[in-house]
Amino acid sequence: MIILFISLLSADYAGGYTGSALRLGVSARDISLSGSMVSVYNQGFSSFSNPALISKTDGIIIGSSLFSLVANNVNMQVLSIARDLPPNAGAGLSVVHIGVPSIIGIDQNEQLTQNLSFHDSYVMMSFGINFSRYLSIGVNTKALFQRFSISDNETLSSDGISFDIGLFSSPVENLNIGIKINNISGKYKWEESENSIPAQLISGVSYSLNESLLLLLQHELIDINQGYLSHRSSFGAEYRIDRSTPIFIRFGLKQTQWAIMNDELEDNLFKATGGFGIKFESFNKSIINLDYAIEFNQIGASNLISISAKL
Numbered sequence: 001m002i003i004l005f006i007s008l009l010s011a012d013y014a015g016g017y018t019g020s021a022l023r024l025g026v027s028a029r030d031i032s033l034s035g036s037m038v039s040v041y042n043q044g045f046s047s048f049s050n051p052a053l054i055s056k057t058d059g060i061i062i063g064s065s066l067f068s069l070v071a072n073n074v075n076m077q078v079l080s081i082a083r084d085l086p087p088n089a090g091a092g093l094s095v096v097h098i099g100v101p102s103i104i105g106i107d108q109n110e111q112l113t114q115n116l117s118f119h120d121s122y123v124m125m126s127f128g129i130n131f132s133r134y135l136s137i138g139v140n141t142k143a144l145f146q147r148f149s150i151s152d153n154e155t156l157s158s159d160g161i162s163f164d165i166g167l168f169s170s171p172v173e174n175l176n177i178g179i180k181i182n183n184i185s186g187k188y189k190w191e192e193s194e195n196s197i198p199a200q201l202i203s204g205v206s207y208s209l210n211e212s213l214l215l216l217l218q219h220e221l222i223d224i225n226q227g228y229l230s231h232r233s234s235f236g237a238e239y240r241i242d243r244s245t246p247i248f249i250r251f252g253l254k255q256t257q258w259a260i261m262n263d264e265l266e267d268n269l270f271k272a273t274g275g276f277g278i279k280f281e282s283f284n285k286s287i288i289n290l291d292y293a294i295e296f297n298q299i300g301a302s303n304l305i306s307i308s309a310k311l
Contacts, residue, residue: 019183019197021098021120022142022162026078027065028306032275032293033236034252036218038204039168039178043289044080044308047092047126050178051138052168055128057082057090063308074100078306082126092126117149122162133170140164144188162186162197174208198223214238232256248277250293271296275304286311 025031027045037049044063046053065078075098082092103116122145128138144160166180179202186197204218216236232255241247252273275293282288287310295302 018188018195019162019186021096022122022144022183022186022197023200024076024098026076026080026096027063027308028275028291028293028304029248029250029277029289031295031304032250032252032273032277032291033216033238034234034254034273036204036216036234036236036252036254038166038180038202038218039176039206040214040216043287043310044082045078045306047080047082047094047124047128047138047140050166050168050180051126051140051164052128052136052166052178052180054082054090054092054126054138055088055130055136055168057084057092058310059084060311061092061308062311063306065304065306067304068302074098088131089127089129091128092124094124094126095121096124097121119145119147121145128166136168138166138168140166142186144186146188156190158188158190158195160186160188160197176206177204178206179203212240212242214240246279248279248291250275250277282309 025035026048027042029042030037030045030049040049041053041056042049044061045065046056060083061081063078063080063082065076067076068074077097078094080092080094082090084090097119098121099117099119101117103118122142124140124142126138126140128136130136140163142162142164144162146158148156150156163184163186164180164182165184166178169177171177180200182200182202183197184199186199188195188197199222201221202218204216206214206216208214214237216238218234219231220233221231234252234254236250236252239249241249253270254273255269256271273293273295275291277289277291279287279289289306289308291306293304295304
């Protein structure tokens with residue numbers, strides 16, 4: 001039952017491998033664009049998509065997300081704080097928690113047991129520096145924690161550490177390029193054993209056709225099985241409606257599994273995501289972004305809400 005509920009947290013092409021929580025999107029804008037944001041600044045959450053982009057932070061930025069992931073008792077909370085470090089750098093601190101507080105336990109005799117629970121969390125420190133419009137570099141350092149409560153008196157826990165590195169460039173006007181390597185040397189330690197986290201290589205481009213339309217393309221490679229690389233692509237589009245309060249309409253497509261499984265093409269190769277957002281100024285002149293995303297999969301829909309503020 002624990003393995004089943006963990007798989008629901010990230011039922012994608014690498015959902016069954018260690019570190020699924022680290023591959024989840026943490027903001028509604030990111031998820032509505034199918035996670036294709038390695039090359040786009042995302043107020044309040046840039047360190048997650050590409051730590052190099054945290055160097056673009058202006059002032060103090062706070063971001064927070066509250067997700068209900070399909071089942072009512074599966075939830076995710078995110079809090080991120082970032083600020084600029086003049087003249088051309090930025091730093092941030094983020095906390096992510098995913099929890100299943102109550103799972104009905106059933107033993108091999110199909111008898112009900114005590115309720116189980118699972119919690120997966122990490123704390124991330126980020127730093128980025130902008131050398132020029134042609135090159136920004138950033139790093140994330142993540143402290144990882146997992147806890148399984150088998151009963152009221154028995155708990156299993158693990159911890160670990162992981163690193164990310166990101167690059168960002170704007171070689172020409174309106175065109176951005178982003179590259180990120182996720183989970184370098186990532187591992188979870190369980191007593192005397194270790195579980196390695198598959199590394200990801202993510203690259204993407206974004207292009208602004210005009211002030212209203214942003215197009216995104218991203219490709220991922222992941223080392224999921226002793227050197228065997230799998231891959232997937234994702235696409236996103238964001239349209240801005242200019243009003244006194246700007247409104248953003250978003251749409252994305254993400255490859256859900258490998259292009260070929262067992263030498264057979266999958267029928268449902270892509271899944272769609274969507275959402276919207278608004279940007280407004282609060283009473284104290286803070287710039288607020290409020291975003292919503294909806295994500296569908298085989299067991300239902302997830303409603304995702306994020307908010308960020310520039311103080």
